[in-house]
Amino acid sequence: MTRIEGHDKVTGRATYSAEYPIEGVTYAYPVQAGIVRGRITSIDAAGALAMPGALAVLSSEDPPELAPDADPELALFQRREVAYRGQFVAVVVADTYENARAAAREVRVTYEEDPHDVRLRGDHPGLYRPEKVNPFYPADTEKGDLAAGLAAAAVTVDVTYTTPAVHNNPMEPHATLAVWSGDGDLTVYDSTQGVSAARAMIAKTLGLPAERVRVVCRHVGGGFGSKGTIRPGTMLAVLAARAVGRPVKVALTRQQLFDVTGYRTPTIQRVRLGADADGRLTAVEHEVAEQSSTLVEFAEQTATPARTMYETPALRTAHRLVRLDVATPSWMRAPGECPGMYALESAMDELAIAAGLDPVELRVLNDPETEPESGRPFSSRNLVACLLEGARRFGWEGRDPTPGVRRQGRWLIGTGVASSTYPAYRRPSQATATVENGGYVVRVAAVDLGTGARTALTKIAATALGVPPDQVRIELGDSDLPPAPLAGGSMGTASWGSAVVAACEEALRDGKHGAADTTDAIKAQQDLARHAFGAQFARVRVDMDTGEIRVSHLLGIFAAGRIIDEQLAMSQFVGGMTMGVGMALMEESVIDDEFGGFSNHDFAQYHVPVCADIERIDAAWIEEDDRHLNPMGAKGIGEIGIVGTAAAIGNAVYHATGIRVRDLPITPARLLT
Amino acid sequence: MRSFEYARAGDPADAVARFRPGAMYLGGGTNLVDLMRLGVAEPEFLVDVSRLPLDRIEPDGDGLRVGAAVRNSDLGAHPLVRERYPMLARAVLAGASGQIRNMATVGGNLLQRTRCPYFQDVSKPCNKRQPGSGCPAIAGDHSNLAIFGHSSACVATHPSDMAVALAALDARVHVTGPGGDRVIPMPGLHRLPGDEPERDTVLAPGELVTAVHLPAPPPGASRYRKVRERASFAFALVSIAAALDVAEDGTVRDCRIALGAVAHAPWRCERAERALRGAPAGEESFTRAAGAELEQARPLPRNAHKVPLVRNLIVLTLLELAP
Numbered sequence: 002m003t004r005i006e007g008h009d010k011v012t013g014r015a016t017y018s019a020e021y022p023i024e025g026v027t028y029a030y031p032v033q034a035g036i037v038r039g040r041i042t043s044i045d046a047a048g049a050l051a052m053p054g055a056l057a058v059l060s061s062e063d064p065p066e067l068a069p070d071a072d073p074e075l076a077l078f079q080r081r082e083v084a085y086r087g088q089f090v091a092v093v094v095a096d097t098y099e100n101a102r103a104a105a106r107e108v109r110v111t112y113e114e115d116p117h118d119v120r121l122r123g124d125h126p127g128l129y130r131p132e133k134v135n136p137f138y139p140a141d142t143e144k145g146d147l148a149a150g151l152a153a154a155a156v157t158v159d160v161t162y163t164t165p166a167v168h169n170n171p172m173e174p175h176a177t178l179a180v181w182s183g184d185g186d187l188t189v190y191d192s193t194q195g196v197s198a199a200r201a202m203i204a205k206t207l208g209l210p211a212e213r214v215r216v217v218c219r220h221v222g223g224g225f226g227s228k229g230t231i232r233p234g235t236m237l238a239v240l241a242a243r244a245v246g247r248p249v250k251v252a253l254t255r256q257q258l259f260d261v262t263g264y265r266t267p268t269i270q271r272v273r274l275g276a277d278a279d280g281r282l283t284a285v286e287h288e289v290a291e292q293s294s295t296l297v298e299f300a301e302q303t304a305t306p307a308r309t310m311y312e313t314p315a316l317r318t319a320h321r322l323v324r325l326d327v328a329t330p331s332w333m334r335a336p337g338e339c340p341g342m343y344a345l346e347s348a349m350d351e352l353a354i355a356a357g358l359d360p361v362e363l364r365v366l367n368d369p370e371t372e373p374e375s376g377r378p379f380s381s382r383n384l385v386a387c388l389l390e391g392a393r394r395f396g397w398e399g400r401d402p403t404p405g406v407r408r409q410g411r412w413l414i415g416t417g418v419a420s421s422t423y424p425a426y427r428r429p430s431q432a433t434a435t436v437e438n439g440g441y442v443v444r445v446a447a448v449d450l451g452t453g454a455r456t457a458l459t460k461i462a463a464t465a466l467g468v469p470p471d472q473v474r475i476e477l478g479d480s481d482l483p484p485a486p487l488a489g490g491s492m493g494t495a496s497w498g499s500a501v502v503a504a505c506e507e508a509l510r511d512g513k514h515g516a517a518d519t520t521d522a523i524k525a526q527q528d529l530a531r532h533a534f535g536a537q538f539a540r541v542r543v544d545m546d547t548g549e550i551r552v553s554h555l556l557g558i559f560a561a562g563r564i565i566d567e568q569l570a571m572s573q574f575v576g577g578m579t580m581g582v583g584m585a586l587m588e589e590s591v592i593d594d595e596f597g598g599f600s601n602h603d604f605a606q607y608h609v610p611v612c613a614d615i616e617r618i619d620a621a622w623i624e625e626d627d628r629h630l631n632p633m634g635a636k637g638i639g640e641i642g643i644v645g646t647a648a649a650i651g652n653a654v655y656h657a658t659g660i661r662v663r664d665l666p667i668t669p670a671r672l673l674t
Numbered sequence: 675m676r677s678f679e680y681a682r683a684g685d686p687a688d689a690v691a692r693f694r695p696g697a698m699y700l701g702g703g704t705n706l707v708d709l710m711r712l713g714v715a716e717p718e719f720l721v722d723v724s725r726l727p728l729d730r731i732e733p734d735g736d737g738l739r740v741g742a743a744v745r746n747s748d749l750g751a752h753p754l755v756r757e758r759y760p761m762l763a764r765a766v767l768a769g770a771s772g773q774i775r776n777m778a779t780v781g782g783n784l785l786q787r788t789r790c791p792y793f794q795d796v797s798k799p800c801n802k803r804q805p806g807s808g809c810p811a812i813a814g815d816h817s818n819l820a821i822f823g824h825s826s827a828c829v830a831t832h833p834s835d836m837a838v839a840l841a842a843l844d845a846r847v848h849v850t851g852p853g854g855d856r857v858i859p860m861p862g863l864h865r866l867p868g869d870e871p872e873r874d875t876v877l878a879p880g881e882l883v884t885a886v887h888l889p890a891p892p893p894g895a896s897r898y899r900k901v902r903e904r905a906s907f908a909f910a911l912v913s914i915a916a917a918l919d920v921a922e923d924g925t926v927r928d929c930r931i932a933l934g935a936v937a938h939a940p941w942r943c944e945r946a947e948r949a950l951r952g953a954p955a956g957e958e959s960f961t962r963a964a965g966a967e968l969e970q971a972r973p974l975p976r977n978a979h980k981v982p983l984v985r986n987l988i989v990l991t992l993l994e995l996a997p
Contacts, residue, residue, distance in 0.1 A: 035797050103676055106713065256712075411990075546986035547901040548979070587903050591791075591815050596798055600791040600815040605909070613905035668903050669911055670817065670979040 002470065002566050004456050006220065006449070015220045018192040019176035019252040026178070026248045027056060029241040030101035031234075032091035032108045033260060034083040037117035037597030038326040041081045041090060041110060048107035049093050054100030056245050058108060060091035065240045068208030073296035074329050075206045075236050083112065084296050085119075085328045086597030087260030089233050094241045094249060117326040119597050121292045123161070123269040128290055128321040134302040135336055136490075140320045142308060142374050147273075150284025150315030154275025156355040157284075162344040163664045164647075165589040166267045166599065168259055169333045170609060173222025175262050176252040177238035188215045191235050194228045195487020197446045200480040202231045203239060216480040221450040225580075226332030228450065229489040232262045259602035263331030264590060266291040266301050270344035274351075275315075280358045282313040282367050287345060290321045294329040298322065301330065302337030306422055306644075307345055308374035309532055311367040316374055326597060332489065334580060335640035338423050339647075343584070343665065346419035346648035351661070354402065360418050360652070361392050361536075372530035380629035383560035384420055384534035387623060391418070391558040394621070395538040405659035412542035414553075415657025419648035421535030425562065425636035426492045429520035431483035432500035434462065434508035440472040441508065446482040447497040452639055453569035454493055460566055461498045461633055465505035483516070491533075491637025494565065495630065499523075502632040529629050533636040535559035537578065539649040543657045548669025550586055550654060554617045555646070562625050562636035570638055574620035577642020582610045584643070585650035587666050678710075682722040686850050686884050692721050693852070693880040699723045701743065701782030704774050709787060713796045714803060724779060728884055731755065736890040742781030742848075742883045746836070747772070749780060758891045761915050764898040765839035771907045781883035784837055784847065784863060787874065788830035788938075789909055791815055801827045802871040809871075812974065818911060821973045821980045822937040828871030829974060831935050832864055833909050838934035839898055841942050842915035845888050851881030861932065864939030871938070892930050894919030895995040900934070901983060910935040912980055914987045918995035920955040927951075931967075931988060936980060943967045946988060955996045957989065964988035 009015040046058035059065055061078040071079070077089055091108050095101035131140050151157055178190040187209070193199040196216040204211040221228065234253045242249035253262070268291045275284040287304040304318035333339075353360040368385050371378050392398060400416060401407075407414040432445040443462045449455040455475050463470040476482060486496045500517045507515025540554040557578050564570045587608040593600040601607045620642070627634055647665060654672075655661045662671050680700075683689035689699065696718035700706055703724075709715035728741035731752050738754055749755060750766035770778065787793065792800045792810050799807035811819055811829050819829040840847075841861035849856050863875050877883075896917035902908040913934035921927040929950045931943035946963040953959040964985045973981050 033797070546990050547983060549901060549903070551905060591817075593814060595810055595814055600795075602791075603794075605789060606791060608904045608908055611904060611906045666903075669901065669983070670977075673979040673982050 002456050002460055002568060004453050005459060006455060010220070017173055017176065017220050017222060018178060018190045018218060019250060021178050021190050023178065023180065023248045026250055027094050027096055027245055028098040028101040029092050029094045029237055029249050029251045030098070030105040031089045031237055031257065032093065032105050032110065034086055034088040034090050035110065036083055036112045036114045037086045037119065039083050039112045039114040041083065042113050043111045044091055045109040048109060049104040052100065052104035052107055054096035055093060055104040056096065057094045057241070058091055059240060059244055065244065067206055071206040074233060075202070075231065077233060077236050077240060084294055085326055087328065089237060089261065092237050092241055094245050117597055119325050119327050119592055120594055121267050121269065121290065121323060121325065123290050125323045127323040131298060131300040131320060131322045134300040134305070134320050138302050138305055140300065141318065143317045144374060145315035147284050147286055147315045147317045150313070151273060151275045154283045155278040156352065157273065157275045158348055158351045158355055159273045160348050160351055160663060161269065161271045162347055164268045164340045164343060165665060166264050166592060167333065167584060167588045168264045168590050168607065169225040169227035170258070170607070171223030171225055171227060174253050174255060174258055175228065175232055175234045177235045178248060178250045179238035179242040180248040181242050186213050187239065188217065189235065189239060190217050191231065192221050192228055193218050193231060194221065194224045194448055194450050194489050196448055196478060196480040197484040198487045199231050203235065206236060207239070217478060218448055219478045221448060224450045225334045226336065226489060227262045229332045229487055234261065255604065256602045259590065259599050261328060263329065265333040265336070265340065266293070266330035268303055268340045270303065272344050272348035274348055276352055276356050280356045280363050280366050282311055284315040285311060285313045286317045287341065288319045290323070292323050292325050292327060292330065294327050295324045297329045299330050301340070303341040306338050306341045309372055309422060309530065310345065310420065312369035312373055334577065334643050335423060338640070338644045342419070342422065342644045343647045346645055347651050350417065350652040350655070359400070361388050361397060364388055364420055375530060377528060377530040380529040380531045381625050381627035382532070382534060383623055383625055384536065387534055387536040387558040387560050390623060391536040391538050391556055395556050397538065404656050407657070409542065411544055411546065413545055413657040414540065414542050415653045415655065416538065416540050417649045417652025417656055418536065418538050419645035419652060421537055421559065421641050421645035423491055423533050423637065423641040423644055425495065425531040425533055425630060426490060427499060427523055427631055428486035428492055428496045429518065429523050430485040430496045430500040431518045432497065432504040433483055433514065433516045434504040435514045436508065440474065441466055441468065442474050442476060443501055443504065444476045444482045445497050445501060446480055446485040447477040447493060448488045449477060450488045452488065452573060453566070454488060457494050457565050457569055458497060458501055462501050462505050465502045466509060491640045493637070495635055495637055498633045498635065499631045527629060531630060533559065533561040533638070533641050535641050535645065537645045537649040539653040541650060541653040541657055543654060543672065545658060545672065548672035550667060552582055552615045552650065555582065555615060557620045557642060558623065559620065559638070559641060560623045560625050561638050561641060562627050562630055563634035564622055564624065565633060565635055570622070571620055573638045574642040575618055577640065578618060578620065578646050579610055579615065581643045581646020582615055582650065584665060585647035585667060587668065589666050676716055678717055679719045680722065683726060686726060686728070686882055689721050689723050689726065689882055690851055690880055694719065695879070697721055699882055701779035702745070702777035704778045705782065705786040712794055714794055723882060734887060738888040740780055740886045740888065742779060742885055744780045746775035746778040746783060750775065759843060759888060761896040761898045761917065762836070762839040762843060765835040765915060768898065768900040769835040780886055783834055784883060785875065786834060789833050790819060790830040793830060802830060805872045816974045817976045818909070818935065819974065819977060820937045821971045821977060822941050823866040824938065824972065825867045825869065825871070827869050828867035828938065830867065830871065830938055832939055835900060835910065835913055835934060837864070838913055838932050838940045839915040840886060841940035842917060842930040842932035843888055843892065845886050847883055848885040848887060849877065849881050850884050851878060853878065861940045861942045867938045892917040892919065892928065894928070897991060897995065899987065899991055901987065912936060912983045912987055914991050916991045916995060918955065918992055920997055924954055926953055926955050926959070933984060936984065957993060960989045960992040
């Protein structure tokens with residue numbers, strides 16, 4: 002189905018958060034920490050306030066009033082300590098954006114600087130075991146006897162992979178318009194993945210009851226997790242508007258996005274695998290080192306996919322975290338699964354080679370009956386079907402595993418495969434469905450972050466109501482609507498859709514109106530392992546004289562429940578896979594040891610793939626009939642596309658060249674030295 | 675961005691007359707406006723030279739005269755350029771994106787600034803931006819910076835593709851200024867950083883590029899090849915412009931080799947060219963020539979990959995050009 006708002010978007014009529022016209026608006030521009038770690042000794046705003054149009058400067062010289070338990074990343078100007086380079090230390094409000102920016106450069110901040118540490122190392126003395134990893138998993142798990150499993154193995158691999166820090170880089174930068182009413186109510190137009198969640202966070206930070214805050218977000222130009230929670234820019238607008246008594250807009254620059262809106266932690270991952278003579282796994286161990294800031298503990302769940310993927314008598318997973326003088330990492334498309342499956346699926350390729358097995362065969366051989374770590378049954382699991390269907394379509398059969406022997410002109414050719422997985426969760430949601438003007442209006446505080454949620458929910462509601470889609474109008478993107486979880490964790494459609502279907506069914510019974518809340522239904526659901534699976538196949542060509550790598554073909558086959566809309570689903574899968582190509586071959590936020598933060602912070606220096614990088618990309622799916630999920634029978638598809646892509650490409654680069662690059666991204670520099 | 679004055683010049687003499695300390699000439703603005711937004715460039719006065727009547731490409735003797743205000747897209751697409759100087763057409767089309775090439779001018783392309791990450795970040799030191807403040811790139815992120823001709827003050831590279839082809843073609847840059855007109859042979863427009871990295875070129879204040887003269891194309895085959903990690907819209911890791919003319923006895927009669935993304939200026943490989951003239955046109959000579967050039971390479975800890983890349987590119991490109 003064509004996106005309902007597609008025409009508005011391509012003709013420029015869709016209103017994004019920075020674009021709401023409002024009387025008397027002013028603009029805020031941040032001042033960012035010029036040191037990595039230390040204390041602010043003074044902030045002199047006199048020069049800035051003397052600049053044309055300047056209205057106010059907020060800083061820790063006169064801390065704005067906030068709730069004492071506010072999240073440290075959002076508690077702006079409460080402390081004198083600097084936790085990372087680029088942290089907001091002040092904000093200037095002025096009559097125009099240009100004046101605010103010019104005045105911000107005149108704020109004089111002096112510091113007492115302390116030595117800093119921004120470099121994650123596998124032997125860092127500060128590494129510790131977090132209480133839990135995102136969002137609620139145990140940090141470590143152990144099942145069976147790992148040492149015995151490895152000792153009994155006929156073949157083993159013991160390999161360490163690293164992934165760099167990478168940034169979400171949505172097309173639309175984070176932007177906020179904050180408007181306080183005369184009686185102290187707050188409306189925030191925010192580019193966010195969740196209006197209910199944003200409202201709760203803003204209210205909590207301010208110490209206000211949630212009903213005093215309204216968050217509106219009609220359209221989002223992508224978030225990829227970086228808009229899943231509010232970021233400091235939102236609070237900048239809210240506090241600035243409160244201080245000047247006028248509406249305030251904040252639109253972060255691309256450079257500022259690299260500093261304060263989250264990123265994927267770098268990882269150092271050791272994988273040990275053992276297999277018997279037939280290729281059956283005897284041991285799987287996945288240990289991960291990663292970072293968080295000194296402000297907030299965010300522990301990415303990188304080793305968790307090993308708990309789901311393959312049958313093994315001995316399984317150990319472990320996460321270690323070190324708190325560095327860096328900005329807080331956060332969610333980025335498939336946190337955990339994405340970097341974790343890169344290491345696990347690369348190691349599986351190395352095991353297949355060591356065992357003399359085809360890598361598809363190795364994965365089929367080790368497909369489990371029940372979830373390996375938990376022992377829970379799967380609601381459905383069709384990884385094997387994805388692998389076999391992918392192999393058939395890709396022409397995998399008869400592949401010669403010998404690396405470095407296929408040549409076309411100056412290019413070496415190789416192919417690789419990797420599995421994909423992502424959990425299929427639901428969170429409680431409310432929704433209403435009401436007969437209005439001869440059709441139905443469905444209300445849910447969902448957000449369409451560019452995925453097509455508005456369209457998918459229209460289709461879901463129309464199906465439930467038994468009417469054509471043009472008789473259904475969805476209202477979303479407003480926290481005044483029935484509360485709903487955010488668009489993230491690939492659970493938006495499943496969560497909102499469950500409530501929408503229930504509300505529509507009730508409206509049909511009632512004849513006028515239906516309201517639903519899925520909290521109890523979700524609590525009562527059976528304890529099953531619910532995951533989507535997939536298989537990705539890559540063909541690459543590598544010029545060994547220049548190190549250039551190009552992706553000739555990328556094929557993803559997914560088993561993600563019932564696909565609600567083919568056109569929208571294709572965009573999600575292909576989009577995720579494309580982002581996976583970026584992860585494999587070019588994306589790296591370069592850590593600046595001397596100055597902290599990242600040295601590259603624009604699209605000229607931080608490369609994401611362009612069309613010319615991928616000559617052919619295909620996605621397809623196996624329809625699953627899984628009754629244990631939700632009324633739609635759907636699993637989320639926003640994230641699984643990026644899971645496994647980097648491993649498939651890395652495995653193909655090895656097959657092409659005989660060189661196993663274990664550090665992402667696989668750049669010409671890494672192949673040439 | 676700070677407030678600035680703006681004036682549109684009517685002709686080159688008018689532009690030069692309007693120039694004053696603190697002024698900058700504005701071409702397509704594809705680099706200068708970015709740098710103004712970042713606070714890297716803070717001109718008080720912009721003299722817009724993008725609409726000067728310097729937008730023609732005309733035959734000139736046995737060569738071609740390209741006006742400084744010619745847009746990059748028009749240069750890359752011009753039939754005479756494509757036919758007689760394919761190396762230049764390819765170099766121009768390898769740069770930036772279609773939208774940027776539509777805006778960018780020949781003069782502006784030559785005078786664009788380095789994309790060194792420290793130069794572009796006003797919160798960090800940079801000798802080029804702020805003389806005497808230091809060069810953090812030497813110990814920091816220099817993976818795509820210079821291996822030739824850098825100094826302890828600066829390891830930046832010049833980012834242009836077009837300038838590399840112009841260096842190989844012996845192009846001449848026509849300049850007018852307060853001191854009158856002069857002609858600067860390429861690659862002499864750009865300088866090495868030495869202890870004055872703030873000076874990218876030999877131009878004096880107020881001097882304005884008016885045209886680029888291309889002499890008759892070099893005999894033999896030629897090409898431009900750009901290596902980059904992304905297939906489009908990325909600066910070069912290393913690029914090469916090369917021409918090779920082989921005599922009937924199989925020896926090299928003449929050759930031109932220029933490299934991009936390896937130095938503060940387009941890098942004309944004079945040592946390699948000298949080693950090649952009169953030598954048999956074959957892999958052994960090409961490898962020796964590349965080695966001769968690389969004797970003066972001084973790679974930094976994190977850009978050593980540029981050395982094999984330069985060697986491979988020189989050898990492969992010449993092999994492709996050899997009959």
